[in-house]
Amino acid sequence: xxxxxVYLFPGFDLVSFMVGFVNFYALYLAISISLNLExxxxxxxxxxxxxxxxxxxxxxxxxxxxxxxxxxxxxxxQDFIVFSTRIVNQIDGVxxxxxxxxxxxxxxxxxIGALIGALFGxxxxxxxxxxxxxxxxxxxxxxxxxxxxxxxxxxxxxGGSQNIAVPDPYFYWISLGTGWRDLVAGLVMSALAILVFxxxxxxxxxxxxxxxxxxxxxxxxxxxxxxxxxxxxxxxLIVASAISGIIGAVFTMYIASVEYDTWNRVAxxxxxxxxxxxxxxxxxxxxxxxxxxxxFVLKGLEQIQPVLQPYVFxxxxxxxxxxxxxxxxxxxxxxxxxxxxxxxxPTLPKKTxxxxxxxxxxxxxxxxxxxxxxRTEGRASRIRRLFELGRRTSPxxxx
Amino acid sequence: MVPGYLISTIVYGTLFALMAMGxxxxxxxxKVPNFAYGDFVTIGLYTAYQxxxxxxxxxxxxxxxxxxxxxxxxxxxxxxxxxPLARRGTSLVALMIATFGVDIGFIGIIGIYTDYxxxxxxxxxxxxxxxxxxxxxxxxxxxxxxVGPAVLAAITIALYLLFKRTKFGVAMRASVENAPxxxxxxxxxxxxxxxxxxxxxxxxxxxxxxxxxxLPGGTSTGSDLIVEIFAASVLGGLTSIFGAVVGGLAVGASxxxxxxxxxxxxxxxxxxxxxxxxxxxxxxxxxxxxxKGRRGAKIGVGDMLSGKVLRTGAGAGAIFxxxxxxxxxxxxxxxxxxxxxxxxxxxxxxxxxxxxxxAIPLLIMVATLLIIPKGLFSLRLxxxxxxxx
Numbered sequence: 001x002x003x004x005x006v007y008l009f010p011g012f013d014l015v016s017f018m019v020g021f022v023n024f025y026a027l028y029l030a031i032s033i034s035l036n037l038e039x040x041x042x043x044x045x046x047x048x049x050x051x052x053x054x055x056x057x058x059x060x061x062x063x064x065x066x067x068x069x070x071x072x073x074x075x076x077x078q079d080f081i082v083f084s085t086r087i088v089n090q091i092d093g094v095x096x097x098x099x100x101x102x103x104x105x106x107x108x109x110x111x112i113g114a115l116i117g118a119l120f121g122x123x124x125x126x127x128x129x130x131x132x133x134x135x136x137x138x139x140x141x142x143x144x145x146x147x148x149x150x151x152x153x154x155x156x157x158x159g160g161s162q163n164i165a166v167p168d169p170y171f172y173w174i175s176l177g178t179g180w181r182d183l184v185a186g187l188v189m190s191a192l193a194i195l196v197f198x199x200x201x202x203x204x205x206x207x208x209x210x211x212x213x214x215x216x217x218x219x220x221x222x223x224x225x226x227x228x229x230x231x232x233x234x235x236x237l238i239v240a241s242a243i244s245g246i247i248g249a250v251f252t253m254y255i256a257s258v259e260y261d262t263w264n265r266v267a268x269x270x271x272x273x274x275x276x277x278x279x280x281x282x283x284x285x286x287x288x289x290x291x292x293x294x295x296f297v298l299k300g301l302e303q304i305q306p307v308l309q310p311y312v313f314x315x316x317x318x319x320x321x322x323x324x325x326x327x328x329x330x331x332x333x334x335x336x337x338x339x340x341x342x343x344x345x346p347t348l349p350k351k352t353x354x355x356x357x358x359x360x361x362x363x364x365x366x367x368x369x370x371x372x373x374x375r376t377e378g379r380a381s382r383i384r385r386l387f388e389l390g391r392r393t394s395p396x397x398x399x
Numbered sequence: 400m401v402p403g404y405l406i407s408t409i410v411y412g413t414l415f416a417l418m419a420m421g422x423x424x425x426x427x428x429x430k431v432p433n434f435a436y437g438d439f440v441t442i443g444l445y446t447a448y449q450x451x452x453x454x455x456x457x458x459x460x461x462x463x464x465x466x467x468x469x470x471x472x473x474x475x476x477x478x479x480x481x482x483p484l485a486r487r488g489t490s491l492v493a494l495m496i497a498t499f500g501v502d503i504g505f506i507g508i509i510g511i512y513t514d515y516x517x518x519x520x521x522x523x524x525x526x527x528x529x530x531x532x533x534x535x536x537x538x539x540x541x542x543x544x545x546v547g548p549a550v551l552a553a554i555t556i557a558l559y560l561l562f563k564r565t566k567f568g569v570a571m572r573a574s575v576e577n578a579p580x581x582x583x584x585x586x587x588x589x590x591x592x593x594x595x596x597x598x599x600x601x602x603x604x605x606x607x608x609x610x611x612x613x614l615p616g617g618t619s620t621g622s623d624l625i626v627e628i629f630a631a632s633v634l635g636g637l638t639s640i641f642g643a644v645v646g647g648l649a650v651g652a653s654x655x656x657x658x659x660x661x662x663x664x665x666x667x668x669x670x671x672x673x674x675x676x677x678x679x680x681x682x683x684x685x686x687x688x689x690x691k692g693r694r695g696a697k698i699g700v701g702d703m704l705s706g707k708v709l710r711t712g713a714g715a716g717a718i719f720x721x722x723x724x725x726x727x728x729x730x731x732x733x734x735x736x737x738x739x740x741x742x743x744x745x746x747x748x749x750x751x752x753x754x755x756x757x758a759i760p761l762l763i764m765v766a767t768l769l770i771i772p773k774g775l776f777s778l779r780l781x782x783x784x785x786x787x788x
Binding site: 039045047126127130131133134135137138139141142143145146149150152153160265266270273274277313314315317318319320321322324325326328329332333336 | 430431480487491493495496497499502505511515712754757758772
């Protein structure tokens with residue numbers, strides 16, 4: 001049983017487009033949200049984003065196959081790099097009938113990805129808290145390129161220029177027919193993306209989010225208020241890189257192999273930056289919208305490409321590069337804040353704040369404890385006084 | 400007979416010096432690291448390619464054309480993208496992203512161009528071509544080995560004269576140092592910026608055209624090289640044109656010399672020299688780490704080895720550096736038979752190391768940015784006497 005085929009017009013299959021779109025959107029949503037955490041909130045221009053994603057992918061992809069071959073005792077006496085395709089084929093055969101082991105392998109791979117990402121993030125935080133933005137950008141770019149050279153040349157890791165196969169935990173779904181595996185993988189990636197989004201949104205709404213913005217705007221001011229900007233930046237880099245590592249691990253299980261040239265600068269550093277700039281820096285909803293727009297255009301172009309191809313003398317894929325370059329520079333010129341503008345960080349729930357400003361008494365008690373109530377009352381009167389003070393000193397009110 | 404790796408060192412070094420010079424020029428004027436700079440090299444590459452295969456002009460002649468085409472593209476990028484953005488008060492990071500954007504756009508343009516070449520003129524190797532034949536040869540060595548350094552020397556001397564002797568050069572230096580002040584004095588800084596970008600792109604174009612004589616090129620050559628060009632510029636200090644020449648020569652040379660050295664072995668004497676160098680560099684780093692806390696004060700060995708210094712990352716790193724050097728010396732003194740790594744250094748790791756060639760400039764760059772972010776040519780030499788103020 002394969003997924004149904006619905007043609008909107010010749011060559012355009014709606015269902016396969018939707019599945020491809022969802023996979024792609026989930027992937028890029030998670031990446032750009034984690035980039036937004038570093039770049040939008042903490043102000044670290046991570047031009048080496050590919051390093052953390054590729055790190056998670058390379059290590060988890062390289063270890064999970066070896067681990068499975070050791071545990072299942074499939075070809076464990078053979079050289080894994082040379083015979084990876086054959087060994088992984090047999091492992092996949094086992095995974096198709098053993099969903100528990102598949103889930104275990106999935107979780108272990110994700111954990112390896114997270115660990116490697118966090119480790120790389122910790123290493124990158126050393127320069128990130130010391131160098132100015134332009135030098136940091138160059139350094140991270142260089143580090144990412146260095147890792148790519150290592151991936152290409154250091155054969156024990158991912159086989160160098162010959163790629164290695166990765167055990168596929170979604171293998172069971174292949175037997176159901178074409179498209180089902182993509183659909184399930186898309187659901188898993190969507191779940192991951194939603195989790196990342198909820199986490200980032202909670203961070204943004206918390207005092208931590210406000211502190212990140214304070215550190216971004218003025219380190220000195222944040223420092224004067226007793227915030228340790230170095231520690232904050234380091235922690236943000238570690239967390240965001242761990243997320244990147246997880247994404248790398250999940251994606252490499254989806255494409256079921258590790259190739260060094262998958263992990264290039266354009267796809268994994270530039271596109272996420274483009275999404276963040278289009279959607280709105282320091283604004284998770286904007287970034288989600290930007291990612292949707294980007295994925296829609298890219299996947300749409302992919303579908304239209306065969307229709308367009310007869311009319312142009314060149315490969316129509318080149319148009320996407322031109323389109324996005326023009327789009328990026330136009331956005332930077334005409335609307336540098338992105339589609340959705342960054343809002344000032346909320347301090348109290350909007351309802352409470354509105355009630356306080358209107359002077360309608362105290363907010364509804366949330367906990368019910370007396371201490372809590374006393375604290376809110378104190379806060380309410382303080383805020384009310386602040387607004388009155390503002391009214392009194394405002395020159396417009398005076399005359 | 401000159402060994403092959405020395406010749407390739409010369410060519411590579413001069414090409415990198417040319418490219419790094421241009422990149423430094425753009426950084427000095429606009430203070431933005433230009434990630435699209437590699438594309439100007441690609442323009443030079445394809446100018447030489449097209450002129451050779453369609454018009455039968457050799458790459459030396461194409462170098463002149465490439466100077467103007469790549470320079471024009473560079474000026475176009477400055478006027479069309481960076482200047483309007485800078486006038487709107489765009490932040491540094493956003494400007495860097497914009498140069499990234501130009502790089503991406505260029506991928507599309509060069510892709511369409513090569514498709515066009517392949518379709519119209521049946522040039523099947525348009526995407527990836529071998530080194531262009533037809534270079535002259537002198538004393539059994541290819542001509543570019545002489546022409547490359549000659550071009551570099553000519554450009555360097557011309558720039559030196561421009562900066563020191565002409566009014567335009569002085570105005571150029573002034574507007575790099577302090578643009579508003581230069582404008583107050585009646586210097587047309589815009590004209591100077593445009594000239595700088597023209598020269599910067601032009602140097603990349605020349606380097607690209609000469610590159611085709613020596614190595615195979617393709618659509619991604621420029622964007623593959625960009626990080627290495629940055630490595631050269633950063634090593635030179637990013638603020639000094641002549642620093643860029645030194646940085647470019649060093650980075651270009653490092654690729655071939657270091658890989659050849661690691662492959663064939665440095666020999667006993669050079670390994671001792673390298674070990675001593677590592678110890679000296681470690682000691683200098685340690686001194687710097689100790690000096691950080693107490694500016695201007697005299698630093699003794701006691702300060703350098705105090706717990707306060709050693710607990711910092713820089714201090715611990717410096718000590719580690721020195722220990723590595725000492726370990727090398729110790730291993731050599733005891734016959735270096737127990738350690739494969741030291742053995743490899745002396746008698747060679749074999750051909751396995753050659754693929755890592757491309758990693759060496761990147762390592763140099765990472766090390767430079769971590770240890771001396773301002774590069775070689777901003778290090779202050781220690782004063783002999785204290786200033787009396």
